[in-house]
Amino acid sequence: METTFDLPANIAFGVIAVAIIVAAIRVVTTRNIVHAALWLVVVLGGVGAIYILLQAEFVAVVQYLVYIGAIVVLFLFGIMLTRAPLGEMLDLTNRTMRVGAIITAVILVTIMVFSVVDSFRDEEVDFIAYSGDVAAAQTFADLSAEEQETVLDEVAAIGAEGTDLGPVGRTETVSDSIFRDYLIPFEVISALLLAALIGAIVIARRD
């Protein structure tokens, strides 16, 4: 497979990756618990940007809505309700566990990076699979000029009717997959959310 080096995307990836890692280190090292929650916003936002870079728009939007919109607010409420003192706290990290934790993390990252590099040496990210049928899929750029025009015409025709088509409508592919292949897990998730909701209320209720 020919390699495609996409410079703008790589620069964007570098910036986002550095932001994510710096913010993640701040989350686990900062002495101010509210700052940790705010650095967590940077981590989650950066991960959402990575999803956009991977052309997974729907997952990115859900990431922003659910994580930054809901979970971070939940964390801030948790911090408020447990009456964490504002400002610096010196005892947020366990001194004796710290060295062991660093060693564990370094060993783990070494093993994971080695195995990943060993398995996927120079495989490129391509966006073939998004167009639905993996076996028959082609990227848009692979098509001849006439075929591209045909596809665009079809898209335009369908767009006028208010729906969208495979290769460009990736959210549609995701929703097809959820409601066709993964319908039962999807329904189970709704039961799980209901159970978690009731469970959280029962646990936290004061009576």
Place this chain on the structure above:
Amino acid sequence: MLLNQFLILSAVLFCIGVYGVLARRNAVLVLMSIEMLLNAVNINLVAFSTRWGVSGQVFALFIIAVAAAEVGVGLAIVLLIYRNRTSIDLDELDEMKG
């Protein structure tokens, strides 16, 4: 873009999260580190979905939903511990130690 750069980013984020889970004493901070672990897994799934079908994105969405439920229940438990002991220091929760 190489597939590897996403996988390595995810591995590094995962290990920072592991450090947070092991070293932090405050229960809310441990829950934050668990969120970072789940996000690292999601980066992997979405990166793989570019090559092997859209299922990876669907699983990422499921993980986001389960993470939301997990944080809700987790913070409720932390709140209950705080109410009973006026502290959420995990080192003090050692009743189950033999």
